[in-house]
Amino acid sequence: MNPKQKEICMSDKNLILTACPGSGKTKTLTYRLAYLSTIYSASNKLNLAITYTNRASEEIKNRLLNFNIDLKNVWAGTIHQFCLEFIIRPYSMYSKRISRGYRIIDEYVQKRYANEICKQLQIRLGFNENPFAYPAVVREYTKRLEENKEIDFNMILQLSYDLLSQNGFIRKNLSSVLRSVHVDEYQDTNEFQYHILGSIFRENNAIRYFFIGDINQAIYGGIGGRAKNKEELDSLFGTSFEVDQLDGCYRSTQRVINFYSKFQIHSSIISSESELRDIVGIISHDKLTNKNDISNKIAAIIQKQLESGVPENEICIVAPQWWLLYPLSKSLRDLLPDVSFDAPDVTPIKYDPMNVFYLISQIKFSESGRNSSLRKRIASEIISILLNDYKLTLPDYVDCYFVLKSINGAKICDENGIETFTNTVKSLMSLCKIDMEQEIYLKKAFIDFLNKVNDRIDSYDLSIDMESFNKCFREKKGVVINSYHGVKGEEYTTVIALGLLNGYIPYWDLVYGDYNKRVIETSKLLYVICSRAKQNLYLISEQGRTTQKGKPLTPTEELVAVCEDFTLD
Template sequence: MDTMTFLDKLNPQQRQVCVNEGNILLKACPGSGKTRTLTYKLAYSVQKYITSKKLNIAITYTNRAADEIKERLEKIDIPEDKVWVGTIHQFCLEFIIRPYTMYNERLRKGYHIIDDYVTKQYTDEIIEELGIDIGYDKPFEYPEIFEKYQTKLLNEKEIDFNDILSISYDLVNQNKFIAENIAGIMRTILVDEYQDTNELQYKILSSIVKCNKNIQVTFVGDTDQAIYGGLGGVAKTCDELQKEFGVKFQEKRLDGCYRTTQRIVDYYSNFQLQSAKIYAVSDIKDEKGCLVYDDTISKSELFEKIAYIVKEELSRGIPDNEICIIAPQWWLLFPLSKKIKELLPNVKFDAPDITPIKYDPMNVFYLISKLIFTESGQKIHLRKKIANEIIEILTEEYKIYLSDEIDNYKILKIINSISETDENGVVYLQKAINNFLIEIGIDLNIESRLQKAYEDFILKVKDRVKNNHLSTDIDTFKQCFKEKEGVVINTFHGVKGEEYTTVIAFGILNGYIPHWDTIINKPHYRESETKKLLYVVCSRAKQNLYLFSEQGRTTQKGAPLTSTDEIVAIDYKYDDLK
């Protein structure tokens, strides 16, 4: 049987990238089949070397992108033991930190990864202790705050997200055999959204590749979508990659847009920084669609207008999950989410509900909670993976001894035996976690670091319930883990990599996009950063695009916000909004 039939689904450009076994810098315009090409390149490598035990690695910017690649691989029956897909932080934990903790003085006696909630707790305590008024500044811009924060982490045997990368680099850079061991088990490394990769991440990967120059490396992305420059993202050139990795790279392009109409392409091309021409090659390329920009609507009328647009789009037969509402920041979306559900009670929304338990897949108590509040008979394969992750975190990070009988089957059996009650969800969660820990032989009174992590987790849950006036019934907690469906509500950054028939974007105002921080502190980046974000926003739409710079929003001092300069500068004949 021909195991490469999936290649028949690719165009010549995409296929050439898949079968090319050199190192590639692949620049891909929106809708050009980047994710499909990346997925099939992984699949090609697995099938060509089907008897090999070497791994094919794909590093994504988000968990959502990783899940999409995994789902696509599963659909074409690619063995999952030959492929690893995840974020750079997950890669570092899986291949560098957990296997080699004994070679780092800070980690060898155990560690715990903290989230932004604990980081804020620590920084607030330090600011109060030092008696500093930082105003709207970032705490770590003050050396004395950062120094005390680092000391706190060391004393508590904790690390944060930044530490994951810096410690990983130290391990592979100072212990060459670690990089050699990792390099020896890898055949390919593919990096998605490479333009958002920072210097330290490049160095971690290059330290590995330099130990085995037969590893096939592919960087995939679009420099016009480099919207994380403020977080250190760097889109390296071919020459820069060759210098960093010590191997030759060739540049390839995917330039046909299979997603959208030519009209939408021509519009978002106004925000391109690169000069490459993009052509729509989709079945709907010649459709007119709808392209609206409204800078006169009042903030008070905006939500009703958006609800009207959603209702009209649905009445025209557009599926609810093909409609997306976006804004620059979450705080703009929460009131929209609440109001639109009232206006359209019969419409489903994949909305940013504030839930008692925040998404945090690196926290062992989040993972335990997920097993507690999800159906025991559903997605068994995924539940086993979560159970294995729980065991790994407890043994590798917390250095807790678990008896040999504690495997994923035992974990699930214990979780499934916990009886559900109709009591307060927070109380039930605490009892369930404590019962689970007792059943696997863990005493929190003895495991002080795990106890602190547990207390931080429960305190965060209680704070979210109190601060956001959330219900504490069991169903509210189950909602944290249910897969959402319906009209998508997300941020400009959050929809990167996605596509929808209809996109509705609001909050296109100076101060939001670009952010005040860019306007005030980085004025020389203002135009490029704004254009890249507008390019991402507008290129999410396949056919219909509604843009709003609403009136009535003000600065904290009461000055009215104005329409984003970069969109005002576009001379375009928009459609009228009914």
């Protein structure tokens, strides 16, 4: 580590740390957790890392395990996972809303409820219209969730805040077990998150808080994310934060840095400290390729990069929306059969880590001999959900090993993954002495999960054999294909970005909306996309895409303006 990173790791101050792309933010955060875990190894107090994504928290935990760090006093996860594990589950009995049990519904159930309510209220929605813009829909939706003992994803933070606000002993208990809290990507933190963390700190000002991020990468403002400044955090936490920064980019060439720096909202000079610093690389903007030729265009770029010695996993393809990536992924596999892809597959089971039946399927359809520590954590989470969310009573012999053995031992039907999954659930519930017919809310969740699986199979014409289900959880390696937002925090030698069109980036609500807001939000997203690249950046504004009324989409204006003032390849 460089001197600044070491200083940050050993600091005992409350800190707001700004870090440009490639400055070693994740490295510094991980080393700090390792440092605290080591010097306070005899203590049971926890050092938290609150991340924006599950992928980021798993990356931190894996790095720590590679350092041979015992994770007993380190916890990493999203703010929603933190609230569930430390606030809602242990203290749900103090909330009238969830004291009798609850289940967390996903977007599939939420959308179904909204459509049913709109039909009931005779509300006809326009294209892409938000049903929750109607107060009557919100009232009926809230009532339905309460009757069904359900909460949605957004309610997790509200309920957690309410529990902390109304029960001082919860704040005191929680603050007594924490040593430090590290908030990664703090620029994407929303008001509820700030207030939840602030209320805990005010009970114990010995806790050390680190807010770490980059204001230029604040791309979640549309869903409430905001980077509070020092004065705001000082006021909220009742203390004085120090402000510091990590200098230098250890990722990209100076040429790539010079390009993406033009999209900065808060201007700063970034110098490359990378061994690639003086490499020229490739930066191009293609406005001529037709959408029907996009697969051939990108396949040719990939082939050229591989021939030049760039490894598969150092190439990334990004687009603004997943519907652009699914057909592209299939075409590239056909065009490059010898190339491996870490790409999105349309599979029967959609990612939903807070659903107990998703977790059961994850154990059943993933390889049993691999990643035993992860499988044990998933099994423990299944037990926690059954006990705390559904308020079930389990026999004393039910532990993570019992759950794993029960799921692994359930009957497999090679021709039918749905039948295999159903057998697994019935077997596990029976062995755990749970009567699904009597547990109506658990049964409803099971039926909803199966309905979602069947809908995906019908919608995408998927196979129901075991191979189709095993693909859901198979580890992927190769050329990465991801969304603009999903690639945040990652780095690749070569980045290929398509869909850089007005209407996609910025999205339609900003194209004809507030001009200043449009420029800010578009620039931040372009900054994130371009700063993923170490050396090569292929930007594509393909021709041939149109609006629903047939009007051609044009290249993103903010990108065009920067490219006109930069020497491209």
